[in-house]
Amino acid sequence: xxxxxxxxxxxxxxxxxxxxxxxxxxxxxxxxxxxxxxxxxxxxxxxxxxxxxxxxxxxxxxxxxxxxxxxxxxxxxxxxxxxxxxxxxxxxxxxxxxxxxxxxxxxxxxxxxxxxxxxxxxxxxxxxxxxxxxxxxxxxxxxxxxxxxxxxxxxxxxxxxxxxxxxxxxxxxxxxxxxxxxxxxxxxxxxxxxxxxxxxxxxxxxxxxxxxxxxxxxxxxxxxxxxxxxxxxxxxxxxxxxxxxxxxxxxxxxxxxxxxxxxxxxxxxxxxxxxxxxxxxxxxxxxxxxxxxxxxxxxxxxxxxxxxxxxxxxxxxxxxxxxxxxxxxxxxxxxxxxxxxxxxxxxxxxxxxxxxxxxxxxxxxxxxxxxxxxxxxxxxxxxxxxxxxxxxxxxxxxxxxxxxxxxxxxxxxxxxxxxxxxxxxxxxxxxxxxxxxxxxxxxxxxxxxxxxxxxxxxxxxxxxxxxxxxxxxxxxxxxxxxxxxxxxxxxxxxxxxxxxxxxxxxxxxxxxxxxxxxxxxxxxxxxxxxxxxxxxxxxxxxxxxxxxxxxxxxxxxxxxxxxxxxxxxxxxxxxxxxxxxxxxxxxxxxxxxxxxxxxxxxxxxxxxxxxxxxxxxxxxxxxxxxxxxxxxxxxxxxxxxxxxxxxxxxxxxxxxxxxxxxxxxxxxxxxxxxxxxxxxxxxxxxxxxxxxxxxxxxxxxxxxxxxxxxxxxxxxxxxxxxxxxxxxxxxxxxxxxxxxxxxxxxxxxxxxxxxxxxxxxxxxxxxxxxxxxxxxxxxxxxxxxxxxxxxxxxxxxxxxxxxxxxxxxxxxxxxxx
Numbered sequence: 001x002x003x004x005x006x007x008x009x010x011x012x013x014x015x016x017x018x019x020x021x022x023x024x025x026x027x028x029x030x031x032x033x034x035x036x037x038x039x040x041x042x043x044x045x046x047x048x049x050x051x052x053x054x055x056x057x058x059x060x061x062x063x064x065x066x067x068x069x070x071x072x073x074x075x076x077x078x079x080x081x082x083x084x085x086x087x088x089x090x091x092x093x094x095x096x097x098x099x100x101x102x103x104x105x106x107x108x109x110x111x112x113x114x115x116x117x118x119x120x121x122x123x124x125x126x127x128x129x130x131x132x133x134x135x136x137x138x139x140x141x142x143x144x145x146x147x148x149x150x151x152x153x154x155x156x157x158x159x160x161x162x163x164x165x166x167x168x169x170x171x172x173x174x175x176x177x178x179x180x181x182x183x184x185x186x187x188x189x190x191x192x193x194x195x196x197x198x199x200x201x202x203x204x205x206x207x208x209x210x211x212x213x214x215x216x217x218x219x220x221x222x223x224x225x226x227x228x229x230x231x232x233x234x235x236x237x238x239x240x241x242x243x244x245x246x247x248x249x250x251x252x253x254x255x256x257x258x259x260x261x262x263x264x265x266x267x268x269x270x271x272x273x274x275x276x277x278x279x280x281x282x283x284x285x286x287x288x289x290x291x292x293x294x295x296x297x298x299x300x301x302x303x304x305x306x307x308x309x310x311x312x313x314x315x316x317x318x319x320x321x322x323x324x325x326x327x328x329x330x331x332x333x334x335x336x337x338x339x340x341x342x343x344x345x346x347x348x349x350x351x352x353x354x355x356x357x358x359x360x361x362x363x364x365x366x367x368x369x370x371x372x373x374x375x376x377x378x379x380x381x382x383x384x385x386x387x388x389x390x391x392x393x394x395x396x397x398x399x400x401x402x403x404x405x406x407x408x409x410x411x412x413x414x415x416x417x418x419x420x421x422x423x424x425x426x427x428x429x430x431x432x433x434x435x436x437x438x439x440x441x442x443x444x445x446x447x448x449x450x451x452x453x454x455x456x457x458x459x460x461x462x463x464x465x466x467x468x469x470x471x472x473x474x475x476x477x478x479x480x481x482x483x484x485x486x487x488x489x490x491x492x493x494x495x496x497x498x499x500x501x502x503x504x505x506x507x508x509x510x511x512x513x514x515x516x517x518x519x520x521x522x523x524x525x526x527x528x529x530x531x532x533x534x535x536x537x538x539x540x541x542x543x544x545x546x547x548x549x550x551x552x553x554x555x556x557x558x559x560x561x562x563x564x565x566x567x568x569x570x571x572x573x574x575x576x577x578x579x580x581x582x583x584x585x586x587x588x589x590x591x592x593x594x595x596x597x598x599x600x601x602x603x604x605x606x607x608x609x610x611x612x613x614x615x616x617x618x619x620x621x622x623x624x625x626x627x628x629x630x631x632x633x634x635x636x637x638x639x640x641x642x643x644x645x646x647x648x649x650x651x652x653x654x655x656x657x658x659x660x661x662x663x664x665x666x667x668x669x670x671x672x673x674x675x676x677x678x679x680x681x682x683x684x685x686x687x688x689x690x691x692x693x694x695x696x697x698x699x700x701x702x703x704x705x706x707x708x709x710x711x712x713x714x715x716x717x718x719x720x721x722x723x724x725x726x727x728x729x730x731x732x733x734x735x736x737x738x739x740x741x742x743x744x745x746x747x748x749x750x751x752x753x754x755x756x757x758x759x760x761x762x763x764x765x766x767x768x769x770x771x772x773x774x775x776x777x778x779x780x781x782x783x784x785x786x787x788x789x790x791x792x793x794x795x796x797x798x799x800x801x802x803x804x805x806x807x808x809x810x811x812x813x814x815x816x817x
Contacts, residue, residue, distance in 0.1 A: 030118030033084065037092035037102075037123050042085050045075065045121060048108065049082025052117060056082050063111025066119075067350055067370070074104060075121070084119070092123045093160035100162050111351055114365055116398050127165035127218025131157035133226040134286070138212075140194065141231045141326025144202045151181060153330070154192040156283065157214030157224060164217035173211040178230070180212070194228070202232040236274040236325020240266035247333045253309040254340045261292075264299040266321030266329050273324025282320035282330055288312070292335075294319065301333065309339040310374045341379040341428025347371050347436040350401070355441035358412040366392070367404035367438055371424040379428035386422050394422075404438070412442040413479040446484040446538025450476035452546040457532075459514075462553045463522040471505065471514040476534035476544065484538040487512070492531040492545065501530055505550070514548075522554040523596050556601040556650020562658045564592040575661045578640070580632040588617065591624035591658060593646040601650035609657065610643035617662070619644055626660065638664050 033046040049056055054064065059079050066077060076087040096102035102123040107116045133155055140152055159167040170192040172180035177200065181193045192212065208230035215223040242264060249262045268275045279299045281289065292315075293304045299319070315335040322328045351368040373380040384394055384402050391408045404420070418440045425433040452474065459472040478485040489512040494501040505528065507514050512534070528550040535543035565576075576589040595602040606624040611617060613636065618629045626642065640662035647655035 030120055032120045032122070034122045034124060035086075035090070036126050037090050038126055038128050039086055039090060041088050044078075044081075045084040045086065047082055048077060048084045048119075052108070052110070054082070054110075056080070062113065063109070063351075065109055065111065066106060067109050067116070068106040075106070077108075090123055092125050093129065095123060097160065098162070109350065109368075114351075114368060114397070114403065116401065125162040125165050127161055127216060127220070127222060129160050129165075130222035131159040131167045131214035131216055131224050133157050133212075133214065133224060135226065137227050137229065139229045139231060141233050142196065142200060143233045143236045143325060143327070144200045145235050145237065146196055146200060148196055148199055150196045152194040152196070154194050154212060154228070155226065156189070156191060157226075159214075159216050161216065161218065166216055167214055168217040169215050171213040171215065173213075175208065175210055177208060178210060194230075200232045202234065206232050208232075231326070233326045236270060236323065236327050238268055238270045238274070238323075239327030240268040240277045240321035240323050240329035242266045242319075242321060242329055242331035245331055247331060248336070249334070250336045250338055251303075251307065252340050253307045253337050254342055255303060255307065257303050257305050260300055260302045261335060262301055262333070264301065264319050264321075264331055264333065266299070266331070268321075268323045268327070270323060270325060270327075274327075276324045277321045278323075279319055279321055281317060283318035285317075288315055288317070291315070292317070307337050309337045309376070310343065313337050313339070339376045339379055341375055341426060341430070341432055343374040343379075344432045344434045345371055345373045345382045345424035345426050347384075347422060347424050347434055349436075349438070352438070354439070355443035356406070356410070357443045357445060358410045359445050359447075360406055360410065362406050362408055364406045365403050366406065366440060367420075368397075368401065369404070369422070369436075370401050371422075372400045373426045375426065375428065379426055381427040382424050383427070384422055384424050386420055390418065390420065392418075392420065410442050412444045412481070413448060416442050416444075416481070418442070444481040444484050446480055446536060446540070446542060448479045448484075449542035449544045450478040450487045450534035450536055451544060452476045452532075452534065454546070456546060457548045459548060459550045460553055461516070461520065461550060463520050463555050464557055465516050465519055467516065467518055469516045471516055471550065472548070473514070474507075474512045474532050474534075474546065474548065476512070476546075478536050480536065480538065484536055486537040488535050488537065490533045490535070492533055494530060496528060497525065501528075504528060505530065507532065520552050522552045522598070523558070525552070527551045554598045554601055556597055556648060556652070556654055558596040558601075559654045560593045560595045560604055560646040560648055560656045562591065562593045562646060562656055564590065565658065565660065575639075575663050576626075577663050577665065578628065578632065580634070580636075580664055580666045582628050582632055584628055584630050586628040588626045588628065588662060589660065590626065591619070591644050591646065591660075593624065593656065595648050597648065597650065601648055603649040605647055605649070607645045607647065608642060609645045610641075612637060612640045612642075616640060617642055632664055636664050640664060 031046070031048070031051050035043065035045050048054075048064075049059055052064070054062070056079070058064070059077065059082055064077065066073070066075060068074070073087050074090055075084055077083075078085050092102045095104065102125070104121045104123060106119050108119055109116055135155070138155060140154075142150075142152065154170075157167055157170075159165070167190060170180060170182055170190065172178065172194075177196065177198045179195045179197050181195045183191045183193060185191060192214075194210075210228040210230060211225055212228055213223055213225045215221055243266075244264075247262055247264055251259070251261055264279065266277050266279070268277050279294055279296050281292075281294055284292075291303065291305050291307065292301055294301050299321075301319075314337065317333050317335075319331050319333055320328055321330070348370045349367065350370055353364075353366050356364065356366050371382045371384050373382050382400060384396075386392070386394055386404075391406060391410060393405055393407045395403045395405055397403045402422075404422075420438045420440060422436045422438060423433055424436070425431050453476075457472065457474060461469075461471055474489065476487050476489070478487055488509050489507050490509060491501060491505065491507050496504060502517075504517055504520075505514055506517055512532075514532075530548050530550070531545050532548050533543055533545040535541045578586070578588045582588075591606055593604055593606075595604055604624075605621050606619045607621070608617070608619040615629055616632075616636065617626055617640070619626055619642075624644070624646070626644070642660040642662065643657055644660060645655050645657045647653050
């Protein structure tokens with residue numbers, strides 16, 4: 001006995017050393033914990049943060065999480081304590097059945113570093129299951145001729161626990177004819193046997209009732225019972241015998257339900273009911289029982305449901321054959337399930353880093369995924385690939401984990417979204433594959449400035465536009481997205497004629513529409529030059545600018561301005577002299593007018609609207625010259641009135657009129673004698689002034705008589721003045737052009753002059769230049785005229801003329817009435 005014990009001791013020592021070496025290697029590559037089964041949710045298994053050398057705040061910052069391919073998440077991370085806790089009830093028997101030790105493996109991912117750590121948890125057994133018989137009642141038939149010592153196998157109780165918590169012993173209720181014997185098999189299982197201690201007598205006692213108790217060794221101890229009904233049969237001296245003690249069969253996992261696997265046969269040489277054999281399952285796992293069906297008459301075993309190699313690859317069961325006399329025989333059936341390539345690879349996205357910045361450097365990890373196949377061997381080996389011509393590459397990182405990385409710099413403006421198809425293919429025959437589509441968005445960075453559609457813009461706007469008018473709309477496009485593409489428009493600061501550009505034009509910062517802040521005048525300026533800036537809203541912002549030229553278009557908004565004859569400011573009217581001796585075509589006077597517009601809006605034409613006597617005078621259409629149309633006659637009235645209209649060529653045309661008063665006489669005395677009898681051609685609108693004019697003529701006549709008397713007195717006192725007066729009288733009759741100054745019908749000869757109109761292009765306001773006249777031929781001196789009559793004409797006048805050449809006017813006489 002000593003030698004076997006010593007051998008057993010050495011063997012245990014060797015096993016312990018091997019176990020310790022395995023444990024050391026495991027701990028070197030992964031973290032291992034141990035926990036009892038059936039713990040409540042939240043049970044602390046171990047401190048992961050401490051074992052991974054991570055601070056509590058780093059658990060969330062680094063994205064530490066559990067990766068598990070299991071159908072149920074058994075464990076979870078407590079972010080507050082950094083501990084690994086149970087996510088629910090953990091049942092060792094459900095996880096590992098009879099396997100020992102029961103190990104649960106999964107991985108912990110540190111997402112920011114893309115590192116995986118293996119976790120192995122050993123779930124230790126507790127005594128949470130009692131031994132269980134397959135049935136609560138058992139019927140045992142024993143022939144009365146059975147000899148004492150005959151053994152009858154009893155059904156075993158099944159306890160899914162391990163070690164001392166598993167089935168340890170059986171106990172039979174006290175009976176003087178039967179006892180219990182327990183046999184220990186090579187695999188350590190305990191098989192109970194009912195031993196006949198005394199011969200049976202069916203006539204004395206046809207049935208016996210026993211109770212079999214199965215107990216485990218846990219604390220507290222658990223047990224279960226089965227009631228045994230022993231029926232004493234008549235003589236049957238042959239038990240069924242199977243042709244093979246063990247039947248073996250291999251079957252593919254994809255065979256359809258109802259497929260025959262094998263047929264077991266047991267022979268019984270007895271006759272009648274004692275030789276008729278019935279088959280049934282004797283020992284089979286309760287989870288495996290629904291998968292197979294047994295014909296109790298023929299012994300044929302067939303599949304009842306589809307088999308799955310991934311669920312279970314090997315089945316073991318015992319078949320019992322019983323004859324009509326109650327004798328039994330047993331055989332074992334071993335079924336091996338062979339794998340076929342019936343599972344497609346599965347792809348699980350573990351981490352998706354989307355969107356990715358378009359400036360991400362090559363080698364940036366975007367996707368971490370797991371590709372696995374539930375099949376075995378080559379059927380379970382997976383190879384991943386993706387479509388070509390993409391700026392990405394696949395890299396196998398750890399085990400069956402893959403990383404999708406950038407292979408080059410991305411450009412969101414070219415491609416903003418990638419639909420990546422990852423194809424996972426196994427190595428089975430024929431191979432099976434799975435395609436997984438991954439949508440990856442590219443995040444924008446502000447790498448594009450706004451761009452205008454044209455390098456410059458020219459805008460034409462008619463003048464006199466209303467304030468707030470929309471002038472133009474500029475558009476700049478930015479291929480970036482969101483804030484990086486939101487364009488803000490602005491005008492570059494500038495000074496136009498001493499005022500800031502912002503006082504003339506404004507721009508809508510969102511739409512790029514330009515508005516006129518005031519009504520523009522073409523005569524003030526013809527164009528505006530500005531620069532429009534478009535800036536995006538990125539950080540930092542990018543901008544671009546474009547030049548915009550605003551050209552004003554002239555409108556006919558200015559009435560022609562008559563420069564000569566000027567309208568007096570004292571209420572008098574100028575009178576032009578036309579001698580009766582004038583020939584046809586004689587130049588009497590000239591109407592001079594300008595228009596501040598440009599182009600055809602400033603082209604002027606002159607027309608005679610009204611005349612006291614038709615056909616006496618004509619007006620040059622383009623020159624404005626008033627000439628005699630025929631020779632003057634005695635019957636022609638002394639006073640002639642002409643209304644001349646000056647009209648431009650705009651649309652619609654604008655015009656101005658001037659009334660010219662002509663005095664027809666050969667000499668000044670004739671004019672002086674007849675002026676008092678002149679009647680001014682009444683204007684239809686001025687007919688109400690006739691009475692006032694008559695009174696004014698009378699007053700002026702009185703003043704004129706007084707003036708003549710004063711002159712006579714002066715002539716007596718100054719003899720040289722009398723000589724001067726005679727000289728003037730002889731010369732006045734021959735003068736072609738005269739000026740008179742009159743107040744309400746009293747005329748006085750003042751001076752003779754020639755006019756020159758000088759129009760220069762250098763200034764917008766040109767001048768009519770009148771040379772200084774000689775006063776040697778005047779009746780009175782300039783000094784006396786200025787003192788006695790404030791209506792004397794000055795020697796120099798200035799008139800504005802726009803963009804016209806020098807126009808000489810000669811021999812033009814003017815009266816003021």
